Amino acid sequence: MKLTAIIGSPRQNSNTEILVDKVIEGCKSRGAVEVDKIFIADKKIEFCNGCLTCMGVEPGKLTCSIKDDMAEILEQMQTSDAFVFGTPNHMRTVSPLLLNFLCRMLPLLTFRAEYDDRGNRIAGEMSSLIKGKKTAMVISQGEKYFCSSLVYEVLINNLRDFRLKNMGNVVSLGNLSAGEVAKKTADLDKAFNLGEVLAIQNG
Template sequence: MKVVAFVGSPRTEGTTDALVRQVLNGAEDKGADTAIFHIGLLDISGCHACMKCRKTGVCVQDDDMKPLFDEIRNSDCIVLGTPIYFYYMTAQMKAFTDRLFSFVGDNFEKRLGSRKTLFVVTQGADDPEIFRAQIDSMISAWGMVGLNVAETIQACATSDKEQIEENEELMEKAFIAGQNLVD
């Protein structure tokens, strides 16, 4: 069982990374192999809308997204993590998401099939409902390519990883979610 995680924050030791790592700890506890990619550090352009992938299923761009397509194809489960930036996912996570277009067929069939997916979202605001519409929209977008979000772990009123690591209830929830992801 292979679980591959993508973190959309430019901070490699931030709150999103801390929570995603805890999810992976839970998955590893159940015997999964895991990998984590910080897409905030990678060179990933937005979709150029050349439409070549409509026919071929392959993106023509030669950037850091290229190996990630195979990582996704070869995975059993996916973890997607992003902080809220101005009421949505980060620009880096949006570029990554747009590039998944090559996994959508001409008639919107899911070329990838489906992958059980866990979503980690972090935010400065303390109200867990304030971004409900945006969170649902992200989940719908990923669902279009077959990344089916089974559970969402949300951290509110947070900006530093220490706040996450000291929150025993949240860390336990993330660990169990990682276990459940691969069960």
């Protein structure tokens, strides 16, 4: 199987990356896995300019007015069987890097419209070029009490919009410093198990 791991933290030795690596490890423990690890901060991915050129084009055609690394990433995402999206809690939501990445994923959405004789839109169906693929979510936050409900909601609802099938999540608390989660066995185990679930559960 092919797993695409998307890391939305901008810092080195990030808790997000450590947890995502554990998901990858768990996945690999169940068989051969080709991993495509995307560290968003290292890519040339400009801000979505909101032009919506991507909407209203022929379904299946990936169109974006911005020419950067995202074009190749979107092509590669379509060949993946599963995803893991990782993000730190930044200001109670997903990181700006990941939010922009989700915006730039919009070309993966397809919209088939039906029109009447006069050209009025009478029906339409939204779908996605990555429909039905499995996904998992990893969230790391600084506070020791749970304050990532919005991060969770933003991420899970967007992944649902892309018609991905969520297989589970890890939310790790109290990781203010870089790399802190490396000592948290329970969270690391949960991430490993999530990787196994991505590998073994079908349908």
